[in-house]
Amino acid sequence: MGDDLEGKLLALVGRGDQDAFEELYGLVSAPVYGLVRRVLRDAAQSEEVAQEVLLEVWRTAPRYDPERGAGRTWVLTLAHRRAVDRVRSVRAAREREERVGRRTAGPAFDEVVEAVEGRMERDWVRRCLQNLTDLQRQSVQLAYYDGCTYREVSQRLSVPLGTVKTRMRDGLLRMRACLEGAA
């Protein structure tokens, strides 16, 4: 991802370029929708939140600063925040605990129709996640895919808060090393 195509498009979108936005939509809509759907599960809600996110990309593109990171990261960070905002606010805490409890046992990657172009990446990420220790992997996945705070992760895995924080960091760093080795 050496040249940041999304970032270049975002710069154009920030100047009101609708064609650039359409092109950007083609690049980011599948990751945005897939991620939101992974966190929310519910198809109708996911579509709604994905739409909010994509419109927010349009509205706030003038504020995108390439110095702060790649365009794709900017968009996906926004998508993740909105998805997590939604799970945390809409679902009653109890209901969420039940859901997460059921889910932790299930497969990490689910039935959602996966985008063809993401398949390579998905396979590598999946493989690299398997390289992590159980605690690292669960900490990262509960936070990112299930929208748990690190406190919730700590309760769920019955490990101290400090341990969760370092496992999250170690997990991400180990995954990075693995993916860099794979590239």
Next chain:
Amino acid sequence: MLRRHHRSLGAPYALNALPPKEQRRVERHLAGCDNCRGRVAALTADTTRLGEAVAAVPPPELRSRVLTAVRTMEQERPEPAAPARKPGPAAGPASAGRPAWGLRLAVAGAALALVAAALLGVQLTRVTGDLDAERTRAQAVEQVLGAPDATAATTTGDGGEVLGAVVSRDLGQAVVTVSGFPAPGPGRDYQLWAMADRPDGAVRSAGLLPDDADRSVLTRALGPQVKYFAVTSEPAGGSRQPTTKPVAQLPLPAS
């Protein structure tokens, strides 16, 4: 030098796993620490890989809805750097906090009540028609009603004509509802106007009301300077400037 505590929060921050208070604390810290920003940016890029790994093709309707909405949606320009201004939320999506969904719905509750009847009428009476356009419109309406700053206003004309609007200044959008308007008569149309101020400010046409002006819901882009909506009767096809006295005139909420 980076404090150990903050350093340990970098990964939970990148994973968006911090409660709001700690998240804000980390953001304050990041603002003054170049090294930490770099480290957190790298961790955030790592999380992006997790997101890409679950990419899934969205339903095709999403594309048309989003691209349609964007055509009339204003963008948020960053405020010009003015040293006197209070330090607003940090740039970027990271800190663009929003009230909880439930709260937003509560705020828009009045707005919903205002629009529901008209919207329902439109959807029930429509036998044929472009469903996709209808859905796009419903989404646009929903978006305005769900905006945290959505505010409703309504006015009734001399003949019982009702002109209402739900305005989101943040989105730069308004949902306009009209009901109780008699048929405009042969060779006439109702025209909607957006006015900067009364009585002699700038006026721009916001389009003709549809034929079923008895019950309609329209969404319109709304510049910050627009203070009034008005409806006049005009020769069929509309006029460049209003040529008759408004049938209804509605002052809009400022923000």
